[in-house]
Amino acid sequence: MRLIGMMDSPYVRRVAVSLKMMGVDFAHDQLSVFRHFDAFAAINPVVKAPTLVTGAGVVLMDSTLILEHVERLAPPDRRLTPEDLAVHARSQHLIGLALAACEKAVQIVYERELRPEDKRHQPWVERVTGQLAAATGLLEEAVGAGGGWLTGERPMQADVTVAVVWRFIQHALADVVPAARFPALSAFSARAEALPEFASSPLE
Known part of the structure; x- marks a missing residue:
């Protein structure tokens, strides 16, 4: 499998970290949707990162x-989606908040x-900034002061997504969402x- 995209995209990084956690082998082609548009388009004409090319093409x-x-390819004990229904709902809640924050960022x-x-x-910028503040505020409450992982004893998809998104926000918009x-x-x-x-x- 080949993962196409740059790690400065939180969506690409989310996939890369997840693949590694699931023990799924892949090659990474660092193509930018801006600087390498034509090369990216040759793989995926939509030029959307991340793109994954499966082993079957x-x-x-x-x-x-x-x-x-990819969850279907990983061994059951390496998958990142909780099996328990209540835990899965919490996971989806956290992932949804993180992806909403990411989209607004x-x-x-x-x-x-x-x-x-x-x-x-x-007015549109202020609206989007308010949505980002709401999402990060809810994530702060959800994460809380505990020192463990969000949905279990090991890192799962909620952990990957929340952590990747927070790192991106701090890299790109620390002035809008101060870490302190x-x-x-x-x-x-x-x-x-x-x-x-x-x-x-x-x-x-």
């Missing part, structure tokens, strides 16, 4: 859909980096980033 996109497929980054300043619509206001998320992120699967998949 099927092109998959969207991090959640990719991970849903990416929108703000694109607004800053791609749209000319005189073309920005400030989120001590639980910051401590949780530090524990996750110390794991070998995270350390070997650095945000670039």
